[in-house]
């Protein structure tokens with residue numbers, strides 16, 4: 606681990622095993638998170654098996670953190686990482702986020718958080734952007750895709766009707782942190798504080814054009830077609846945020862940036878819900 610403990614976010618564990626974790630397979634990685642879940646009543650491992658067929662695809666790891674009750678109905682947020690198997694910082698960030706919440710469950714008060722740390726297990730194991738069938742899974746959503754990972758995640762998204770979806774990616778063409786927003790207007794007012802908090806550890810990309818899209822202070826409001834989102838034409842659209850760290854930055858910093866951004870989103874969205882309840 607290269608970051609000095611003094612530079613870590615106060616909520617991060619000083620003994621995190623970032624360095625040793627990188628070469629693990631998807632199943633070894635899931636067992637690490639599983640071990641964290643065994644230490645907490647709030648975090649449960651609940652993998653999603655493939656529901657039908659004889660596909661060799663075993664399913665996808667899912668962990669659910671049910672935070673302390675917050676008064677109202679639980680707010681459901683889905684966190685997705687590793688849809689591009691070579692962008693592993695996001696997967697490790699989910700592990701760190703889970704550890705942080707296990708130590709401080711109140712940070713997730715009122716929330717049910719659904720963690721999908723490795724959305725493309727075959728790609729994760731091969732350290733490849735693509736699925737074993739050679740597809741970029743993040744261009745396959747809501748197109749009647751035959752990819753089993755996509756079908757499984759689409760079912761999850763439909764079934765749990767998330768209030769928000771947060772995806773983690775790393776961009777090897779970007780020198781700084783940025784994000785995409787989609788859906789509810791408030792997504793932008795959640796992404797700004799998320800980037801500000803993550804900006805304490807990684808510089809923000811403030812270029813006018815990022816990844817071919819017009820950007821404003823690191824915020825892009827257009828996306829590629831077929832990315833992991835809520836289904837089209839929903840009546841109540843969730844907020845959707847895609848966070849992108851610079852892939853070349855030290856991985857511990859990318860991980861900390863994702864964790865900080867996620868915690869900021871939880872804080873800000875809770876304020877929004879409380880405000881809406883008072884209207």
Ligand SMILES: [Zn+2]
Nearest residue numbers: 689692774775
């Ligand atoms: Zn990506």
